[in-house]
Amino acid sequence: MNATRVIGSAWRSLARSKLRSFFMMLGVIVGVAALTALASVGEATRQETMRQFKRMLGTFDTLTVRPGAGSTRGMPSLGSVEPSLKFPDGPAIAAGVPGVKRVALVQQAFDLDVSYRDATTVPLVLGVSPNWADIRGEVVASGAHLSEEDDGSLARVTVIGADVARDLFHGENPLGKVIRIADVPFQVKGVMASRGAGPGGASLDNMLVIPVSTAAKRLFNRDYLTTLVVQLVDANASDRVAEDVRALLRERHRIIPPAQDDFTVGSPRATLAQITRVGSTLSKVVTGVAVIATLIGGAVIMSLMLIGVSERRREIGVRRAVGATRADVMQQFLVEAILISAFGGAVGILIGAGGATVGALLQKLPPAYMWSMIGGAVALSVAVGVIFGLYPAWKAANVDPIEALRS
């Protein structure tokens, strides 16, 4: 029998008992729809996490150096970090490690009161070198970025984030106004364009920047840094550059292994990869549940097919009497099972993708579809048809035609 006839006759046979066919499909529809929807919602969420990190970091093509051994949890603040990372370490890395484009210096604190007249807020306060804004691709909504002159002259100027502008100025134009950071007066030189939400949906605009030299000498009175942002020439070389940075800093800090490093070099890209891997652990659980649902669908197909085989014994007998071999009968039932589950899979994908789209739009995310998962769902539904169709088909093939035809 040729393929189109086999499929055509299986299709007719299914079409003539629609209700039964529908019930056979139901489990696979539910399983595959869940698989598709969950995977796609997961993918939309993962992509959103990526975007949030990208907004927070500005760029992935950097390494970060922080004081202290081991990865620092949470945000480092000047008051709490080890004083091991010094200002000259920055230029030394920029000059001494090939593949490094620029290095930005950062001192940060997030426990300082910032006020203007009666209004007070506690934003993240960053002392940054003049190249910081450019490395991160920051944009000012009004005014100007911090300049080399500001840093050289220890100018008390600041560029404030959109939230700070809103909280302190309530619509008033902040440019030229003087605000107090821990009671030290700073003139507002610029307002940054809003960066939106970072990881976890927190605002990235509740911050302000001042020249790092000013910060060190006129605000914090500290000569060490909380972060060095090392911009790479080639993002793919980040492992090698990180190794070279470590070697250089060990030399500068006179650390001889096995003594522990007093700094940590991190790669935002690696961190992100780890975070999305954690995400995928969750999606594995979800996938497992949907796979189980699909397998239950397969078991339903099997039991209904077994009933079908016993109800259709006479049909099988007739087919055998007019010349069908065991293989022909086996093939017929197997094709029916595969058609059922593949069709159920197709319906499931449509429902799942539709659900994922609605879900993403409700979360105000651009919908994303995890095509690998959808491909997997298709393969799974066909496999379910084969696996769960095999036994009923084998049963059908072994129906004794003489027995089946006896009236």
Next chain:
Amino acid sequence: MNMIEASHLSRTYQRGDGTPVTALRDVSFVIAAGEFVVIRGASGSGKSSLLNILGCLDTPGSGSYRLAGEDVSALPDDARSHVRSKHVGFVFQSFNLLPRATAVENVELPALYTGASPDRARAQELLERVGLGARADHFATELSGGEQQRVAIARALMNDPPLLLADEPTGNLDSAAGESVMQLLTSLHEGGRTIVLVTHDEHVASFADREIVIRDGVIASDTVRRERRQA
């Protein structure tokens, strides 16, 4: 040429409790191509058992059986399917049409298993030949018993087999419908086909040229009822 050469056929079944039942015992006969033979005997005498072997649905426990010159007594299952497909058309007492298929689809069924391309036109032509051309698209369940049996005969003819086997084909029909089925079989016999028919009915038996009577699995008599008509 001999269509059927059965020599020393025996068939023993195992009952559910393991005791053997011998349905056929040392049965030998020859049926020439073109004969119309009726097999008669009491219920349980072994008629259906014999017909199943003749139709290659079953194999004899011992003895040999040649169908159209080929020894088919020990063929594997697949090969017997192919022999049935090519040489044998079955007609059953209970018609055995596929209920979820139309008349013309039922007639076409045997062609599905020949590897040839589908031949809807031939199926339609056969339906016309049994007088049911207008019922081609009716489902089996929408036809009367007599009509169903005529569709079943058209189905048996689909692959143009030389041998037709019918087990009580009129057993479920009233006398008018039975008569038209017998007329149809007679005309097929006149067209040159070999027909072996199992029946209890004396009137049905009267259509045949020859009568084999079976009693308790052995041939009790084998008589010519009338001289063979020349086709």
